[in-house]
Amino acid sequence: MIDFENVSITYGDSPRPVLDDVSVHVPEGELCLVVGSTGSGKSTLLGAVNGLVPHFTGGTVSGHVRIAGRDTRDHPPRELADIVGVVGQNPAATFVADTVEDELAWTMESLAVAPDVMRRRVEDVLDLLGLADLRARSVTSLSGGQAQRVAIGAVLTANPRVLVLDEPTSALDPAAAEDVLAAVHRLVHDLGLTVLMAEHRLERVVQHADTLLWLPGDGTLERDTPRRIMQRTTSTPPIVTLARAAGWDPLPLTVRDARAPARELRDRLPAEPVAADAAPLGSAVATAQALTVRYGPLTALREITLSVRAGEIVALMGRNGAGKSTLLGALCGLVRPSAGTVRLGGTDPRQLRGRDLTRHVGVVPQQPGDLLYGDTVAEECRTADRETGAVPGTAAAVLRRLAGPVEPDLHPRDLSEGQRLCLALAVVLTARPPLLLLDEPTRGLDYPAKVRLVTTLRELAAEGHAVVLATHDVELAAEASVRTVVLADGDVVADGASRAVVTQSPVFAPQIAKVLAPLPYLTVADVLRSAPELIP
């Protein structure tokens, strides 16, 4: 179905091709997952499938890419729209019509499909993706998971034979991600669609994949079964990391597969894991007292009482719209409480401005780029030093510690997601705020970048910073946090030690907890620390 024949792709005057003499064949009806670290060429590979690379992005392509026999050399993306459906990383930004139903029909209108066929296909797709209740809704009112499914539906109505998905679940909470993946699974199994999907969150998708396309980052590409690739890559979900450490064969990819070989491990592990060295807790740096926030008729937070102490890493979890971002906003003074109080070391954050605010609280928003506006990394660091009154060179030193060497002349927008996050974090940390708030920090981060982030957060906590991170990423929460607060519909439904909260919930439990249940182990590190002799 998808054929790459000696394909090399080079952008601009870059000396090194992104893909170097790649030949691969993806047969019809296969769910094929593209894996590789950031910058290894995943998006380029996906873009080449429908000719967006090079017709839209520029760059030089040699060799041939053929989809169902059509060569992208002679067919621009619009001429492939009836064969390949492409859904980008941020589907909400790519909607054209104003209601769900019109959005679903838009592609077919461009392809001049007959009206009666259009009518039928829209109904089919509404049912297939569970969108029937949303048909009259405005596309701007959809939640993340709904928007993703509408975007898939909008290309599906054209009856394509190949579906290309770029990070379909990265921005979604676990339940919404399940919805989207279930829909994709049905498309592959019931309709025989060929799906090519890139995703960083392997723990969510790897068990659905028939084959993996692995981009090691040197321009080559390998196609093999998930087990064989997972045996060798550096980026692996926790189950695979544990299985590889324990030498289980065949390699399990799902919790169910891992339960059986883990039985012996469960029998021999100590009942209580040896805890990691947690930072000693200091005094409270932030408190919320009966905090209520209302937006018009909507109550976003209902009488929340919470305090965060120095040295503590708190994971804030809950589905989209549960009030996580609002709580962070209230803690840093952006959101005005309707009732109740917020205090940062005795002061109301709403009263703080300028340098006083940055010295009390540092915030890294969902899009770290919002904080940055310098033309180069070096300029950004200098500005941060000047604005916070720090010794010149402080921000640059923090950045080096967080991210290693970063080219100082690069524009912040040209950094990888992980590097940009580190730059924003460095800028914020230059003021040495006692409280650090992060909103969805792992969006677009690969596993190595996530490991570095966890290490960084731990070090910051050890230095006495309090960290609150709002996240959907259960693995990150398990690795980094000592305390978990679960919000639902504006209420705190659970607040306690991460180990206790997370193991009690099927939604928020990390993979290792599910494999080793009922033992309260959360991460591979827990296992290694508690029983180094059990892992060969």
Added chain:
Amino acid sequence: MRATPRLLHPAAWWLWALALAYSSMRTNDPLLLLTIAAVAAVVVGARRGRAPWARAYGLLLRLALLTVVVTVLLQVVLGARYPGHTLFTLPAVPLPSWLGGLSLGGPITGEAVLNAFVSGLRLAVLITCFGAANALAHPARLTRILPAALYEVGVAVVVAMTFVPQLAESLVRVRSAQRLRGRAISGLRGIRGVAVPVLEEALERAIALAASMDSRGYGRRAHLPSTTRRLSGAGVLIGLGAAVVGTYQVISASGGNRIAVMLLCGGTGLAAVAGFVAGRRVRRTRYRPDPWRGPEWLVVCCGGVVALTYVLTVHDELTLGVPYAWPTLRLVPFLATLIGALPAVATPDVPSATPRVAKPALA
């Protein structure tokens, strides 16, 4: 028997609003103007869609009110002096004669205030008519009935319109982010700090949207010889231009003449023919086209009755001022205007949709 709820054809509402707007342009009688605004408001209240854009009506109403207030204030402070009944006297500042009769301060007459009020009101009624059309039928729905030749222009306009709320959203986000960095948001550097990320994001969004539209088959065309293509393009432009000039001549105060009518008809005809030829290039179909049935005719006829009555019975001398007296109600145009409110009850109800819940976002 109640009709099944549905949205009416957008063109019906826009023609109806156009008729009301045209009527308002023929009069400077404050009573009639206020009646027209009230009629529009009644219909909007009864038949506006449940989608977010319909809420822009309230915003436009406020803008209309502001127009009236500003016009009156400007007249009081800066306007040309009218002789008549002095209400009060402001200290006068003599202005040089080359400013063309403008004056600052001086005696303020009731006539001056009344005339400023009426001219402000005419503009305000025009705004409310536009707001009504926008609330009753989103302009995006209008693109669905555009002829094929203009379809792509229409999509560009609609996409540009969706960028405005998105721009506002990212502006709010970036501003809060700047505040979190402890940075002043005012001043030249502050503006740069906000504008650069917002514009970068808008650009990235535009590129992502263009890529997605291209992948979804937008801009597929059938082949036409290039001379035909160029000729038809030029034909559409020239024809529309001539039609616009003709329309202006016909409705302007100077009155219609034969050349204007010929320009209008000839231009429209040329544009239609050229548009048809160009439209053969665009291959697309329409999903669930809005039907045009009885209620649509009713809406258009109600608008037509209002406009026709004004053409026949209202001959206000717009260039002369309004007499300084309590206006008498002219019964015929007043009753005709009320007919314009008929669609509020005589058309099918709008289908209900789930309301939009605003999602707050941090920074």
